[in-house]
Amino acid sequence: MYHELLGRTDPHAPTLVLSSGLGGSARFWAPQLPVLTEAYRVLVYDHAGSGRSPATLPEGYSIATMAAELLALLDELDVQRCHFIGHALGGLVGLELALQRPGLLQSQVLINAWSSPNPHSARCFAVRKNLLNHSGPAAYVQAQALFLYPADWIAANSAQLAEDDAHALAHFPEPANLLKRIAALQAFNVEAHLGDIAVPTLLIANRDDMLVPWQRSQHLAQGLPNGRLCLLDYGGHASSVSDSTTFNRVLLDYLAEQA
Incomplete structure (x- = not known):
């Protein structure tokens, strides 16, 4: 998979692994890289089958497979311990990492993530699939901002x-x-295993997220033995972009606390 190692180069620098959402692109984290690379070694990557990581995804492709692909990359890079930051689908990958290799993660930050399907998000993803299947990529891309950002931010940008x-x-x-990536996130369900994930976890959610109800992060915070919820008022589904100043402050404070 395409990847970049950025920031500090000394071998003892703490490592952050950033995993984006459905789009799968390392480019998503551009608003965070300037502040994170000052103090950390930062790994960003394009998920398999997206961006600069060409692949033909198999039938039955799953979040567990995505986690295994990332673990193979981390082994190749000899990353033995790290802090994980995942947005939406990327957050699901983090939960799988914590189950597949719990000793890897020093902490994790999961942004607008979830542990099992919910009817509202299912409706949103059904709309997105219909746009792709019946109207094509241009319509899918045009609608994407409506799911990610607050209305006033869209108007101003x-x-x-x-x-x-x-x-x-x-x-x-x-x-x-x-479509296989959407099917994978729709099928994801780790409710029965939340109690087994002991990694210190910050759940960042947004009250105005119209794609994933913030209560899904609240549920995770209650189900994870070391989960904590930070609920933001503004930013939509991708507040790391639409309100990066607030988001970056919350993220840096938590990482500093873990150190």
């Missing part, structure tokens, strides 16, 4: 979003791969 849409369309993944 139309030029940036136009550039983002053009980039997303130019690098759009194989539709079959995207």
